[in-house]
Amino acid sequence: MVIKMIKRITALLLITAFIVSPIQSVLVHKATAASPYIGRTFPKIHINIDMADVDKEEWSLVNVSIDNTLSQYQAHHLQAAIRGRGNSSWHNFPPPNDKRPFRLKFVQARTMLDSGHAAQNWTFLAVHSDKSIMRDYSAFHLGRQLDGMYTAPFARFVDVYFNGAYWGVYLLCVQNSEIAPGQVNLAYNADPALCEYLIERCGRNPSEGVVDVDYVTVAGVHYGIKFPDSDSRWLTPEHVQYVKNYLMQVEAATTARNNEVFKVVDIPSFADYYIVQELYKNNDVGYSSVFMQIRGQGEERRLEWGPIWDFDASAGNLANWEVYDYGPEGIWVGSANHWIRRLLEVPQVFDAVAERFHEIKYAQIENTIEHMKFMSREFNTALERNFQRWDMDRYVWHNPPEVREINTVSGQVDYLVKWLEMRIDWLGRHFKCPVCKSEPCLADCELKCVVCKNEPCLADCRLTHPLLGVISPQGIEANEPTIYCVLEVLKHIVDMPGSIENDTSGRLMRAARISDAALVEGGRPTIFCVLEILKYIVGMESRVGDGKRA
Numbered sequence: 001m002v003i004k005m006i007k008r009i010t011a012l013l014l015i016t017a018f019i020v021s022p023i024q025s026v027l028v029h030k031a032t033a034a035s036p037y038i039g040r041t042f043p044k045i046h047i048n049i050d051m052a053d054v055d056k057e058e059w060s061l062v063n064v065s066i067d068n069t070l071s072q073y074q075a076h077h078l079q080a081a082i083r084g085r086g087n088s089s090w091h092n093f094p095p096p097n098d099k100r101p102f103r104l105k106f107v108q109a110r111t112m113l114d115s116g117h118a119a120q121n122w123t124f125l126a127v128h129s130d131k132s133i134m135r136d137y138s139a140f141h142l143g144r145q146l147d148g149m150y151t152a153p154f155a156r157f158v159d160v161y162f163n164g165a166y167w168g169v170y171l172l173c174v175q176n177s178e179i180a181p182g183q184v185n186l187a188y189n190a191d192p193a194l195c196e197y198l199i200e201r202c203g204r205n206p207s208e209g210v211v212d213v214d215y216v217t218v219a220g221v222h223y224g225i226k227f228p229d230s231d232s233r234w235l236t237p238e239h240v241q242y243v244k245n246y247l248m249q250v251e252a253a254t255t256a257r258n259n260e261v262f263k264v265v266d267i268p269s270f271a272d273y274y275i276v277q278e279l280y281k282n283n284d285v286g287y288s289s290v291f292m293q294i295r296g297q298g299e300e301r302r303l304e305w306g307p308i309w310d311f312d313a314s315a316g317n318l319a320n321w322e323v324y325d326y327g328p329e330g331i332w333v334g335s336a337n338h339w340i341r342r343l344l345e346v347p348q349v350f351d352a353v354a355e356r357f358h359e360i361k362y363a364q365i366e367n368t369i370e371h372m373k374f375m376s377r378e379f380n381t382a383l384e385r386n387f388q389r390w391d392m393d394r395y396v397w398h399n400p401p402e403v404r405e406i407n408t409v410s411g412q413v414d415y416l417v418k419w420l421e422m423r424i425d426w427l428g429r430h431f432k433c434p435v436c437k438s439e440p441c442l443a444d445c446e447l448k449c450v451v452c453k454n455e456p457c458l459a460d461c462r463l464t465h466p467l468l469g470v471i472s473p474q475g476i477e478a479n480e481p482t483i484y485c486v487l488e489v490l491k492h493i494v495d496m497p498g499s500i501e502n503d504t505s506g507r508l509m510r511a512a513r514i515s516d517a518a519l520v521e522g523g524r525p526t527i528f529c530v531l532e533i534l535k536y537i538v539g540m541e542s543r544v545g546d547g548k549r550a
Helices: 002-018 135-145 237-256 267-279 338-344 347-378 380-389 409-430 483-493 507-512 527-537 541-546
Strands: 044-047 060-067 075-084 102-110 119-125 155-162 165-174 197-201 215-218 221-227 290-295 302-305
Touching: 060 102, 135 155, 135 165, 135 267, 135 347, 155 380, 165 380, 197 237, 215 237, 221 237, 237 302, 237 338, 267 302, 267 338, 267 347, 267 409, 338 347, 347 380, 347 409, 380 409
Parallel strands: 044 155
Antiparallel strands: 044 060, 060 075, 075 102, 102 119, 119 165, 155 165, 197 221, 197 290, 215 221, 290 302
């Protein structure tokens, strides 16, 4: 007991020394970002403490070593402090013999594995209730591919050992409130109107902090201020009041559901954030782990969305809650969070989200699913070892019956992949194309496009074709023909007597001939024939002149 008390007092003194001015930040540039994985195994993190002695409130001093990875990522006898973290992921798995998440805080900011940026705080997610071990990892992987500002944290799988005992596979991440380049890069300023902020919507704020000090309440919803940190002298009452006033502006704009939202909310980051959350049908967004940032200066100042966080109770892995349907159909995120719901009720915002979904569906989203299958296949032995330590058949909080019936990691990943594929199909029908208004978008046909040669057609991408111009809805505003304009052109051409007969060269007739590869029910021309037709129309000035209606 005396030794443990000495450790905790020492750790307290150490943590006091850890405090860094929010003005300071560290970025380590690497010439290469080589994979930290050797063969088909995960890096090992060794911590000289028993998991049973890790407390959620008190820091304990430990030494940390990293091996079974490339030499440039290895480290030995690093001084750090450890404590538990999480809410349900901590309280639902009591010690001494259970898998629980934790945090490490180093004396100085440092990189971990191939992170490429340094941080003092590093989180180890236990992913204990997610038996695929892939929900957080895959969501973060998708987020890092998107353009939104810092939408997802760095994450790598590691094997954790406490005092030499293997404790399972953990997901190593940057602590989500860590302010540093490469994660959430915000600027502190003594002037509240110039300072930038990290905010978290969380229903637990009243039990964990003091109102108008650690968090503010707007329209009955609690928003914690994560940066600047209330534990430091940097967060003043004036800063807190500024945050509250700004969030009240967002509340007023979203309530009005009009163009005022564009003055206070960054829509591109919102679109990316919302799509990832809704794709996974993340349960938490109506209550906690909803991170946002107030950033930018002057007229550029906006509420930006992200980083994303906490996906263990998502994507078909949450049962026994009467208000939540864990199937792949239906809108959850867009109804559970009142700001998100209101923003989607602004037509221009909904259209922006719909366009963005179709834009990334066959690229970043498909890439994420393929990457997840690759990781599950390549590291199957390492992942299965986790369930030699922790019984796969054991019921873990919120696992639905379908999940409990699967007793292999590969089976769990198959379940997750199929769930996501069905979810993508459903969302593709929900997010009708903002231009052609079809359900699903006409670009989703499985035939090979005669122009972009992709299967399925990437008509909703932002590529430029030399003859067709911009193949995207934006082409309409730019007076350049788009795939959707083409449909309108054809409608008028077929109603113009003699238009095809007057094509003396026969090129238009040949283009309009319907091949076996481009048939639809009833033998009518498909969107792919239309593209070929337009290629010839744009070269026939008289024909375009005759078709002024189109």
